[in-house]
Amino acid sequence: MRDVRSDFPLLRRGGRRLVYLDSAATTQKPAAVIEAIAGYYRTLNANVHRGAYDLAVRATEAYEAARRTVAAFVGAPDPDGVVFVRGTTEALNLAAASLGRLTVRAGDGVVVTAMEHHSNLIPWQLMVEAREARLVMVELTADGRLDLESFRRALEHRPKVVAFTHVSNVLGTVNPVAELTRLAHDAGAVVVVDGAQAVPHLPVDVAALGCDLYAFSGHKMLGPMGIGALVGKPALLDAMPPWQGGGEMIRTVHDTTATYAPPPHKFEAGTPNVEGAVGLAAAIEYLGALGMAEVAAHERALCAYALERLSAIDGVTLYGPAERSGVVSFTLGDIHPHDLATIVDSEGVAVRAGHHCAQPLMRRLDVPATARASFYVYNTREDVDALVAALEKARALFGYAHA
Amino acid sequence: MPEGDGLAELYQELILDHYRRPRNQGALEAHSRRVALANPVCGDELELDLLLDGDTITDVRFSGHGCSISQASASMMTQLVKGRTVAEARRLAVRFSEMMRGSEEAARDRALGEARALAGVARFPVRVKCALLAWNALEESTRDHP
Numbered sequence: 001m002r003d004v005r006s007d008f009p010l011l012r013r014g015g016r017r018l019v020y021l022d023s024a025a026t027t028q029k030p031a032a033v034i035e036a037i038a039g040y041y042r043t044l045n046a047n048v049h050r051g052a053y054d055l056a057v058r059a060t061e062a063y064e065a066a067r068r069t070v071a072a073f074v075g076a077p078d079p080d081g082v083v084f085v086r087g088t089t090e091a092l093n094l095a096a097a098s099l100g101r102l103t104v105r106a107g108d109g110v111v112v113t114a115m116e117h118h119s120n121l122i123p124w125q126l127m128v129e130a131r132e133a134r135l136v137m138v139e140l141t142a143d144g145r146l147d148l149e150s151f152r153r154a155l156e157h158r159p160k161v162v163a164f165t166h167v168s169n170v171l172g173t174v175n176p177v178a179e180l181t182r183l184a185h186d187a188g189a190v191v192v193v194d195g196a197q198a199v200p201h202l203p204v205d206v207a208a209l210g211c212d213l214y215a216f217s218g219h220k221m222l223g224p225m226g227i228g229a230l231v232g233k234p235a236l237l238d239a240m241p242p243w244q245g246g247g248e249m250i251r252t253v254h255d256t257t258a259t260y261a262p263p264p265h266k267f268e269a270g271t272p273n274v275e276g277a278v279g280l281a282a283a284i285e286y287l288g289a290l291g292m293a294e295v296a297a298h299e300r301a302l303c304a305y306a307l308e309r310l311s312a313i314d315g316v317t318l319y320g321p322a323e324r325s326g327v328v329s330f331t332l333g334d335i336h337p338h339d340l341a342t343i344v345d346s347e348g349v350a351v352r353a354g355h356h357c358a359q360p361l362m363r364r365l366d367v368p369a370t371a372r373a374s375f376y377v378y379n380t381r382e383d384v385d386a387l388v389a390a391l392e393k394a395r396a397l398f399g400y401a402h403a
Numbered sequence: 404m405p406e407g408d409g410l411a412e413l414y415q416e417l418i419l420d421h422y423r424r425p426r427n428q429g430a431l432e433a434h435s436r437r438v439a440l441a442n443p444v445c446g447d448e449l450e451l452d453l454l455l456d457g458d459t460i461t462d463v464r465f466s467g468h469g470c471s472i473s474q475a476s477a478s479m480m481t482q483l484v485k486g487r488t489v490a491e492a493r494r495l496a497v498r499f500s501e502m503m504r505g506s507e508e509a510a511r512d513r514a515l516g517e518a519r520a521l522a523g524v525a526r527f528p529v530r531v532k533c534a535l536l537a538w539n540a541l542e543e544s545t546r547d548h549p
Binding site: 334335336337338339342343346353354355359362368369397398399 | 469
């Protein structure tokens with residue numbers, strides 16, 4: 001893959017090189033995305049799906065074109081299966097609340113896994129509480145993969161919904177979505193997948209995966225914050241009750257009742273984030289030009305190099321399986337991850353420290369926190385070298401002998 | 404972001420010593436007050452037990468987990484307030500938070516004892532909450548004390 005660092009204004013700013021290793025939290029933005037957002041406001045801005053005037057027609061067309069771009073990027077056969085939302089969290093809240101009302105009754109089971117981000121756990125906790133249903137958790141193997149036996153056992157009681165992440169935001173584990181979906185469908189469940197850490201990093205084809213609902217965020221894939229998508233099978237979206245009410249999502253409104261627009265608009269109450277959709281489409285075009293297979297290969301190589309260099313540092317403990325996406329969680333001796341993050345920051349290296357919004361997982365790893373380095377298209381081996389040098393500095397500050 | 408000398412001050416020997424050999428760590432079976440505080444942003448958790456005899460803090464212990472700054476600060480705080488009256492301890496909490504807001508005058512206050520070693524934390528705004536966690540627990544556990 002070509003060196004893309006110069007496409008990112010924030011990374012080419014003056015002064016010391018910024019070694020940005022927190023793309024699992026959010027990514028930096030290429031100039032093409034920033035320009036697309038500015039361009040929308042300079043030339044196209046109007047409220048969508050309402051005005052009869054030319055500008056509103058063109059704004060609507062830009063918004064719906066973005067929907068087609070998203071659908072094509074993730075292999076959704078029908079653009080009407082793409083619901084624009086604020087991001088993965090909103091997508092999963094929508095999925096949980098609406099599926100709960102559609103299909104979950106008192107005593108029913110809902111399955112999640114022990115590696116979920118809180119955004120794919122709390123919405124289900126809230127839903128099972130409201131529906132008086134039960135939440136069942138799938139356990140992990142020692143090296144941080146889903147335990148398939150535990151998964152099968154969880155399906156024995158024929159849960160109504162099975163929700164799991166495509167890629168772990170802490171461990172980088174890539175779950176076998178197609179296989180898990182087949183098993184869950186055989187048990188009669190609706191399958192919901194959190195793709196926040198997958199769509200930015202791997203070629204994703206939701207039709208091939210077979211899952212019913214698939215959620216992801218724009219800001220983790222070079223796009224702006226505040227835009228994401230819930231991609232669903234149109235027949236299911238059609239059956240699901242609306243989540244939020246308001247303008248845009250209705251067909252006819254009477255005094256005490258209303259009928260609703262067909263999906264996706266049924267789930268898009270209020271003025272949507274058109275600027276965000278346009279920015280996301282620009283990000284997808286940028287990634288498409290790089291090629292998602294090339295993006296994945298770049299990250300795999302970088303991650304392998306990082307694992308090799310980090311494991312050579314005395315005192316480093318790595319978490320997660322050998323085969324993984326571009327996320328490396330680690331600890332170093334008795335240095336708390338927050339102290340590590342502060343120290344490497346002083347060397348211009350940005351990493352995340354903490355529980356990564358995955359407290360049930362951290363409990364199973366038996367650590368209160370880890371440091372996490374995550375990689376993306378603009379990272380290089382130099383960035384890994386800078387991290388390693390900064391970790392050596394942390395060891396020195398904490399009085400560890402020089403290796 | 405502060406440069407290297409700020410880091411050397413942040414991770415000076417006295418702080419690492421309190422981190423690695425915390426004073427007054429554990430639980431007090433017989434306690435008058437128990438407060439659990441967490442920093443939801445970073446996951447640090449702290450439980451503070453106080454034993455009061457009238458107005459005097461006769462014993463104090465803390466447990467939980469967190470970064471070197473939060474643990475060292477808790478250790479230093481317990482050393483400082485043990486044997487003091489609640490009013491004295493609360494005055495120290497005010498002094499300490501003044502120091503965390505960058506007051507050089509507070510940082511010179513001998514009443515803060517070894518906790519003055521944490522003055523450098525003021526230069527790392529995201530870490531100030533780590534240093535304040537134990538003091539906030541003290542404040543909360545004694546808020547309704549007459």
